[in-house]
Amino acid sequence: MKHAFTPAPQASVAIAGSDERFPVHRIYCIGRNYADHAKEMGMPVERGTPLFFCKPADAVVEDGATIPYPSATNDLHHEVEMVVALHSGGTNIAEGDALAHVFGYGVGIDLTRRDLQAALKAKGSPWDIAKAFDRSAPVSAIHRSSEIGHPAHAQLSLNVNGTQRQRSDIGEMLFNVAQIIHELSKLFELKAGDLIFTGTPAGVAALKPGDAWHAKLEGIAVLRGQIG
Ligand code: MN
Numbered sequence: 716m717k718h719a720f721t722p723a724p725q726a727s728v729a730i731a732g733s734d735e736r737f738p739v740h741r742i743y744c745i746g747r748n749y750a751d752h753a754k755e756m757g758m759p760v761e762r763g764t765p766l767f768f769c770k771p772a773d774a775v776v777e778d779g780a781t782i783p784y785p786s787a788t789n790d791l792h793h794e795v796e797m798v799v800a801l802h803s804g805g806t807n808i809a810e811g812d813a814l815a816h817v818f819g820y821g822v823g824i825d826l827t828r829r830d831l832q833a834a835l836k837a838k839g840s841p842w843d844i845a846k847a848f849d850r851s852a853p854v855s856a857i858h859r860s861s862e863i864g865h866p867a868h869a870q871l872s873l874n875v876n877g878t879q880r881q882r883s884d885i886g887e888m889l890f891n892v893a894q895i896i897h898e899l900s901k902l903f904e905l906k907a908g909d910l911i912f913t914g915t916p917a918g919v920a921a922l923k924p925g926d927a928w929h930a931k932l933e934g935i936a937v938l939r940g941q942i943g
Contacts, residue, residue, distance in 0.1 A: 740908030748914025804905030
């Protein structure tokens with residue numbers, strides 16, 4: 716294979732307790748997966764069809780990183796989410812087979828240009844510029860399911876500058892991990908290296924320059940970082 720120029724480096728995230736890296740193929744995200752967050756956004760709680768969107772693989776940000784405040788927004792929001800990492804995939808994956816495709820779990824932040832998203836929603840426009848911008852996906856090291864299993868319950872929380880902003884339990888998700896993988900695999904061919912951000916609970920709010928976050932999936936993963 717001869718490329719016309721040097722390809723961009725493979726995006727990857729750390730694997731806990733390992734010097735191996737998890738190479739990122741795609742980043743899928745689900746919206747409105749906690750009833751309390753759907754309500755705070757003034758949206759109905761829908762259990763029929765999940766709302767999906769994507770971020771580019773190279774939007775991942777390493778644990779402990781300092782990132783610049785993004786361009787084109789005055790209302791950057793945090794959304795703390797459990798992140799699911801896949802080591803295999805396919806299409807039309809049955810719910811009962813879904814967890815066998817999971818490599819492991821982490822915690823991440825779906826950074827959102829909320830002001831742009833509100834304007835896009837009002838026009839019925841795609842969300843890309845609100846969700847899929849550079850460095851919009853801080854994510855912790857991935858913890859292997861071979862070591863931690865498949866948690867059905869765990870406290871998910873986010874502190875900013877030491878003050879708690881968001882707290883819930885992943886058991887509150889409207890679509891659980893198996894259902895999300897099943898639904899996504901009807902729309903996309905899932906592959907090894909895919910990351911899935913599984914939605915955020917209530918308490919989303921603004922991040923300002925200098926703010927530091929501490930996200931936690933209790934007993935599983937932690938993520939720190941800050942806005943420069
Ligand atoms: Mn989100």
